[in-house]
Amino acid sequence: MIRFERVSVRYEGTERPTLSGVDLTVPEGELVLLVGPSGVGKSTLLGTVSGLVPHFTGGLLSGRVTVGGRDTRTHKPRELADLVGTVGQDPLAHFVTDTVEDELAYGMESLGLAPDVMRRRVEETLDLLGLAELRDRPIATLSGGQRQRVAIGSVLTPHPKVLVLDEPTSALDPAAAEEVLAVLQRLVHDLGTTVLMAEHRLERVVQYADQVVLLPAPGAPPVMGPPAEVMRVSPVRPPVAELGLLAGWDPLPLSVRDARRGAGGLRERLADASPPEAASVPEPAAPPEASAMPGAPAPVVAARPRTGRFARLLGRGAVARAAPVADPVTRVDGLGVRRGRVEALRRVTLTVAPGETVALMGRNGAGKSTLLGALVGMIEPTAGSVRVGGLAPARTDPRAMVRRVGLVPQEPRDLLYADTVAAECAAADRDAGAAEGTCRALVSELLPGVGDDTHPRDLSEGQRLALALALVLTGRPPLLLLDEPTRGLDYAAKARLVGVLRGLAAEGHAIVLATHDVELAAELAHRVVILADGEVVADGPTGRVVVSSPAFAPQTAKILAPQEWLTVSQVRGALEAGA
Known part of the structure; x- marks a missing residue:
């Protein structure tokens, strides 16, 4: 044909x-x-x-x-x-x-x-x-x-x-x-x-x-x-093929079903080992008002507000969340956003600590991008409040917010205006007050081999996204927001992105990413927050939330269940340690 x-x-x-x-x-x-x-x-x-x-x-x-x-x-x-x-x-x-x-x-x-x-x-x-x-x-x-x-x-x-x-x-x-x-x-x-x-x-x-x-x-x-x-x-x-190569399976599995059939021996080797804990997040003493915050301090998973015959079983309006920590980079209390007749967000409460990486997940249209828009100040809340660094983003001069929060949108072209990569980087250095070459160094890390004279329109979608990420990271904002950051990225580029974001988190930057990429969430996020119809329906440690979800569990977790391994790198580390 x-x-x-x-x-x-x-x-x-x-x-x-x-x-x-x-x-x-x-x-x-x-x-x-x-x-x-x-x-x-x-x-x-x-x-x-x-x-x-x-x-x-x-x-x-x-x-x-x-x-x-x-x-x-x-x-x-x-x-x-x-x-x-x-x-x-x-x-x-x-x-x-x-x-x-x-x-x-x-x-x-x-x-x-x-x-x-x-x-x-x-x-x-x-x-x-x-x-x-x-x-x-x-x-x-x-x-x-x-x-x-x-x-x-x-x-x-x-x-x-x-x-x-x-x-x-x-x-x-x-x-x-x-x-x-x-x-x-x-x-x-x-x-x-x-x-x-x-x-x-x-x-x-x-x-x-x-x-x-x-x-x-x-x-x-x-x-x-x-x-x-x-x-x-x-x-x-x-991941299923990577795990198959690591375990020496032949034929190489391409689906979770085929991999599970051959995974019995690997599960036995891993039986006495435990997946590493997620990277630690600083947890200073809770602020005085923490106990009065909505949703504090229950541990994890939760039901959305319900009515009807299931309300008695599931709890009317009760949403359990991870306990808040002191001095959060951002605090969202009872946030509601209405667009015409559509209630895009309702009663959303969320805190993100310095050094914490949070993955927002959920169906298309659940409200993930709307929540990011409210955090960066593009969307005015119709109920509740949003604070980033103590400021209300939608009511603060954008020039004051740019040093506190940065957003990499789904459409990276929204951030790209210059005719060359070099010009984009020079403008980013000036806007952020960064040393000359700061942005270019980030581009080289995320996009090796891309020349200074390359026009952004000549880049692939994934390359443009990586360039936009480098522009935002140049300012090193305390709160970094990313909307579908791995769209168009191959596995190697994703691994480089994970390395950059882990480094930022280790330096105390808070990261909130809206993503459908369950493998990215498993690799990077300390917490997963699942939205449905504009409401938070789960909020807790990544392993506990995604392993229990058929839709959001990564391939490794599905293959090795009931053991709670999330990534191939975790399994490789255990095998190298003698499991």
């Missing part, structure tokens, strides 16, 4: 080609997963299939890419629209209408389909992707994950023979990601649709792939083969 013949792509002003010598065939009716480190050309390769490269992006394409017999060099994207459906990393860049239902219908209108066909396909897609309740919602009011599902739905309605997806689950919560992947499986197996997909969160998708294409390095020829074989040689691997 898709054929690459000696394909190379070089962009103007670059020293080497982004792709070189790509020669492979993607069969019809298969789900093929494209993997590799950030910046190796995965998005460029996907763009050659849809015709976006070179017709939209520019650059020099040599060789030949054919899709269903059509040469993408001689067919522009609109001439491939009936054959290829594409969803990029940034769904906002693709939306052309204002509401969900209109966006789902737009592609079919462009192809001139009959109204009755359009109506039926819109309804089918709304049901497939769980969007029925959002059909009349303005796209601007949707969460990032909801927008991602709408973007996927908008290319499904014309029933293309080929789907090209770039990071399709990156902004989705675990349950929503499973729904999308189930839809893709149905399209492949029931309708014979060919799916070519790039994804960094391999723990979610690798078990569904028929074949894997590995781009090992920029300009290097790809490696294509069965998923288990490619994962053995790939520089990027999901």
Whole structure:
């Protein structure tokens, strides 16, 4: 269905080609997963299939890419629209209408389909992707994950023979990601649709792939083969494969189910060992008013306020939380936020201590980004209070808040204005009053190999996010907020990010990150706070909260349960210590 013949792509002003010598065939009716480190050309390769490269992006394409017999060099994207459906990393860049239902219908209108066909396909897609309740919602009011599902739905309605997806689950919560992947499986197996997909969160998708294409390095020829074989040689691997290699399992497992079948011996070796405790958080004496704070001082997990016949069993309005500590960097008491008729947050109480890392988790639309917006002062509370460093963020001059709190948003382009990486870094140093070269050093740590003259728009989504993080970290704010910080990052880049954030926490910075990445939370967070429908439903130590949650448990915990190991690095440490 898709054929690459000696394909190379070089962009103007670059020293080497982004792709070189790509020669492979993607069969019809298969789900093929494209993997590799950030910046190796995965998005460029996907763009050659849809015709976006070179017709939209520019650059020099040599060789030949054919899709269903059509040469993408001689067919522009609109001439491939009936054959290829594409969803990029940034769904906002693709939306052309204002509401969900209109966006789902737009592609079919462009192809001139009959109204009755359009109506039926819109309804089918709304049901497939769980969007029925959002059909009349303005796209601007949707969460990032909801927008991602709408973007996927908008290319499904014309029933293309080929789907090209770039990071399709990156902004989705675990349950929503499973729904999308189930839809893709149905399209492949029931309708014979060919799916070519790039994804960094391999723990979610690798078990569904028929074949894997590995781009090992920029300009290097790809490696294509069965998923288990490619994962053995790939520089990027999901935790289940890392654990399998560590334990010497053969065949290499790709799913939790397969790994559990072979994990009995490993569980026996670990039976007398204990997972290390989470990094300690400073706990000075509680302030005098602590005992009067809502929710103090019960230990962990909790029920949301309820009414009806379950109220007597679960407790009406009682939400247990981790005990507050003295002198928190931020204090949230009874926070409520209303947006029109939607109550985005209600009765949220939270404290974060210096040196503490807190992961906000929950379904798409649960209120995680809204809570971060209230902490940084972008959103005015409609009830309760927010204090950061003793100040109310929404009522304080932003110039005074920038030294106290920094936010890395879901869309990193919101922070990027200059024409080069060097100019962005110089501006960040000036704004933060930091020594010259401070930001550049952070960029080099998070994005090794990215040159000073590189334009931010030429970076991948994950590279732009890392650059935005470096800009915010330059000011070293006491409170650092991150919204989906691993979106678009490969495992190596994620490991570098974890190292940077751990260092900041060790220096006393408080970190709050909203994330769907359960592996990141397991690796980094001292506490996990789960939101649902704008309310806190759990707040406690990471191990206790995530291990008990089927949705938010990391792969290692699922494989080795009932033992409470969270990460492969914990298991490796125990084995090296003689377990």
